[in-house]
Amino acid sequence: MNMIYSVLFTFHLLLQYSRCVIALASVATVLLAAMALYNLMTPRASSSHPPPSSSLPLPQAESCTDPCKIVLVESIPEGLEFNSSTTHPSIFQAWLNLMSEARSSIDIASFYWTLTNADTGTHEPTAEQGETILRTLAERSGKLSVRIAVNTPQGSQPQDDLRLLNDSGADIRTVNMRKLTSGVLHTKFWVVDKKHIYIGSANMDWRSLTQVKELGAVVYNCSCLAADLGKIFEAYWYLGDSQSIPSPWPTSFNTPYNKDTPLHLPLNNTPSNVYLSSSPPSFCAAGRTPDLQSILSVMDDAQSFIYIAVMNYLPTMEFSHPKRYWADIDTQLRRVSYEKRVKVRLLISCWASTQPVMFPFLKSLASVYDTKSKLDIQVRLFVVPSSPKQKEIPFARVNHNKYMVTDKIAYIGTSNWSGDYFVSTAGSALVVNQTASQSVEPTVQSQLQAVFERDWNSDYSTPLTQYSNLKNLC
Numbered sequence: 001m002n003m004i005y006s007v008l009f010t011f012h013l014l015l016q017y018s019r020c021v022i023a024l025a026s027v028a029t030v031l032l033a034a035m036a037l038y039n040l041m042t043p044r045a046s047s048s049h050p051p052p053s054s055s056l057p058l059p060q061a062e063s064c065t066d067p068c069k070i071v072l073v074e075s076i077p078e079g080l081e082f083n084s085s086t087t088h089p090s091i092f093q094a095w096l097n098l099m100s101e102a103r104s105s106i107d108i109a110s111f112y113w114t115l116t117n118a119d120t121g122t123h124e125p126t127a128e129q130g131e132t133i134l135r136t137l138a139e140r141s142g143k144l145s146v147r148i149a150v151n152t153p154q155g156s157q158p159q160d161d162l163r164l165l166n167d168s169g170a171d172i173r174t175v176n177m178r179k180l181t182s183g184v185l186h187t188k189f190w191v192v193d194k195k196h197i198y199i200g201s202a203n204m205d206w207r208s209l210t211q212v213k214e215l216g217a218v219v220y221n222c223s224c225l226a227a228d229l230g231k232i233f234e235a236y237w238y239l240g241d242s243q244s245i246p247s248p249w250p251t252s253f254n255t256p257y258n259k260d261t262p263l264h265l266p267l268n269n270t271p272s273n274v275y276l277s278s279s280p281p282s283f284c285a286a287g288r289t290p291d292l293q294s295i296l297s298v299m300d301d302a303q304s305f306i307y308i309a310v311m312n313y314l315p316t317m318e319f320s321h322p323k324r325y326w327a328d329i330d331t332q333l334r335r336v337s338y339e340k341r342v343k344v345r346l347l348i349s350c351w352a353s354t355q356p357v358m359f360p361f362l363k364s365l366a367s368v369y370d371t372k373s374k375l376d377i378q379v380r381l382f383v384v385p386s387s388p389k390q391k392e393i394p395f396a397r398v399n400h401n402k403y404m405v406t407d408k409i410a411y412i413g414t415s416n417w418s419g420d421y422f423v424s425t426a427g428s429a430l431v432v433n434q435t436a437s438q439s440v441e442p443t444v445q446s447q448l449q450a451v452f453e454r455d456w457n458s459d460y461s462t463p464l465t466q467y468s469n470l471k472n473l474c
Contacts, residue, residue, distance in 0.1 A: 231252075366378060412448075
């Protein structure tokens with residue numbers, strides 16, 4: 001009997017032991033499976049299989065200690081006068097200053113070059129400023145590195161300026177945007193000695209200095225910001241020697257500075273958050289905010305007002321065939337007006353080349369106005385008057401500005417506001433936020449607001465509702 005109990009007891013122990021073994025085996029299996037899954041999900045660098053460049057982390061955003069100085073600059077067309085104390089240095093003088101400051105390099109991103117009377121078939125004394133810029137740049141091209149990225153000239157577009165600069169020592173690359181994106185290189189900026197920059201609406205055109213209203217910004221002694229704009233220039237330079245757009249871009253084009261992690265720097269001794277946006281999205285390396293997203297973000301951040309001054313405003317793909325509606329910006333303006341009760345003002349240009357189709361869209365936007373509902377979108381047209389002689393100058397006498405200012409942010413761009421400029425055309429913008437400042441220095445935002453209010457309240461500004469046939473106004 002004792003033997004039976006012993007056998008049964010031993011069997012019982014074996015049974016318990018086997019259950020433990022099975023349980024342990026199950027746990028081990030789960031752990032092994034988890035480890036295998038972890039290895040699959042977690043990339044590991046090795047000497048034989050390095051990670052692709054696109055997976056490398058972006059450089060960390062840092063503060064900049066350079067004593068950066070920013071200056072708003074304008075071109076005021078001949079004969080245009082304001083009853084206002086709001087004035088800024090000329091773009092002509094700014095470009096001369098940049099060339100004078102240059103010690104090692106000048107990089108220019110540009111749409112086209114027509115700096116002389118010969119380029120435009122005119123005999124205008126006011127072309128002298130453009131001719132001075134061309135002559136000075138040619139002289140500098142023989143003494144330091146001058147690089148020019150320019151849209152591939154189309155048809156009979158003048159190229160004499162570029163030939164002169166090339167013969168003088170400048171290095172020129174054309175970017176075939178038509179082939180790359182079906183757009184154009186519409187950007188207008190300078191990078192000098194990797195520490196000074198200009199960005200704004202003015203083309204390399206004598207008319208942009210004396211016959212067209214323009215606005216831009218010059219930033220001096222700001223190597224951190226210049227280095228970032230230099231990356232956008234290097235992208236154009238790369239594409240000028242390439243048949244395709246890289247995807248992803250090499251990591252050397254990446255930036256840590258964008259709408260979410262701006263560059264912290266002092267502008268005119270004022271603490272500032274700054275970044276540069278770019279279009280089209282396919283030209284944006286990792287970290288770069290696309291220009292459209294920048295605009296929508298600036299609007300979304302506004303708490304009190306949004307003031308916009310652009311030459312063209314169309315909620316369409318302006319140059320597409322077949323026609324396409326494109327309402328990203330238009331919808332955002334209506335949304336912030338309704339949801340946040342933000343005051344919206346648009347100052348749109350009216351000139352000989354204005355498309356009549358723009359007016360119905362502007363009227364639709366301006367209809368979002370009702371004092372009881374606190375809806376407040378207003379639109380005005382800005383007309384640069386012309387004498388009979390001035391009317392003979394082709395593609396002149398227009399407000400060519402491309403900026404936006406809110407109660408928080410100044411946005412200074414190079415693009416017109418229709419879909420093509422954000423989808424297929426190359427442009428860029430400087431975005432500055434100084435709202436946290438306690439400085440007595442006027443902020444960029446307050447200066448740009450003063451420019452807008454000067455123009456809005458001037459004799460050259462006309463309410464959209466004042467004329468039945470608006471095209472006659474232009």
